[in-house]
Amino acid sequence: MNDCPNPDSPAAAAGQGPARRGFRLPAQLVRLVLLTVGIVVSYLAARYVLTPVSFGQYGWYRGNALAEIAAREPVYAGKAACDECHSEVLEKIAKGEHQTVSCESCHGVSRAHAEDPDVKPVKLTGSHCIRCHEANPSRPAWFHQIKVREHYGERCTDCHKPHQPNEVP
């Protein structure tokens, strides 16, 4: 490099002696370094602006996603909502074998009714009983099952009380 002096270099332009040459980077290298730094800085700047603010709050994902997923309105009201008005029915159920059954298992989605009692809940049919109690060899043996065709009666509720199944007809 010493043999071919660079006419562009400031050292050459200033006409300085060879003693100071060793301290200067060649101009093309300086340009390369500046270009690299520029690319890295603009990448970092773009990433800083484009990455969502909450990214990395809990981990390698958008922290705000948790709140956004949680923001959806529930559909089923839940047993606690029924208990606010119908506590006497729930007390009855709690004594019988249907104590583990939730209100909305049979009565269907009742959120509209829970929010406004004037909205009537969904009307029930006997098929709700059969859905669980129809005999099926895959059902566990402890579970009460009937063969609907061989079972006496037209309607389940003629004999059985769904809220107090222990009361034998």
Add this chain to the structure above:
Amino acid sequence: MKRPLTRRHWLTTLGSALAGVMSLALARKAKAAVQKVLASAPAPKGYDPAKHRWLMQIDVDRCIGCGLCVEACKTENHVPPEPTYFRTWVERYIVKKPKPGSDTPRGEVVVDSPNGGMHFSSALVPREEIMRSFFVPKLCNLCEHSPCSQVCPVGATFETPDGVVLVDPKYCIGCGFCVQACPYGCRFLNPITHTAEKCTLCYHRITRGLRPACVEVCPGEARIFGDLKNPVANDPIQRFIATKRVMALKPYLGTGPRVLYAGLDEEVR
């Protein structure tokens, strides 16, 4: 580099660099503000993911195969109605009697889940051919080292601090890697949004103090749900693990499934 570096030159460069950095910070603040305004609905107030650790357990002996959980999940989460998309489903296992003269202790195993097990028919195999039969509810196994999160190329699916694996629908690019990665088949691509979907453990319900929809409607308490960090009196999940012999699905894969099953059998995968 033709001009000599003067003080003015340096000051100008430094000043513009500072201005650039400050405008970046401002842009970020403005973006955060816009994001806050555009958020559709506020999340439940006062919910801190670090203070909960949700868990689901399944008691196979208590499942009666009514399919209410499957139906409730579809209703609660607006899962597409086509019979191939489920966030939770119920499988029926039928172990047939061994053929006469064969030296095996049990016969063929038949597994089915018609329409996700929403309405099981009673006669798939004649009763006299059945050695034993049972139902197994399936859902996301809430893996501690979830393969679905590991393969996601954009960070759209993740394990939350409260123990749920969620999908960020705004980030998901619908590549389907996670659908293939899940060894439990718990994921699908939503045909409308074209993003990956799965059981969220009803995240919008549990953050409000409600139970997941499937747990809510399960008539036999086959699904036991609770919070490990906030045990209640006579805690059902503690009672379950103390009184039952429990097992996770495919533990040998090292996914660390957190959903525990009681009453599992050899056939169940």
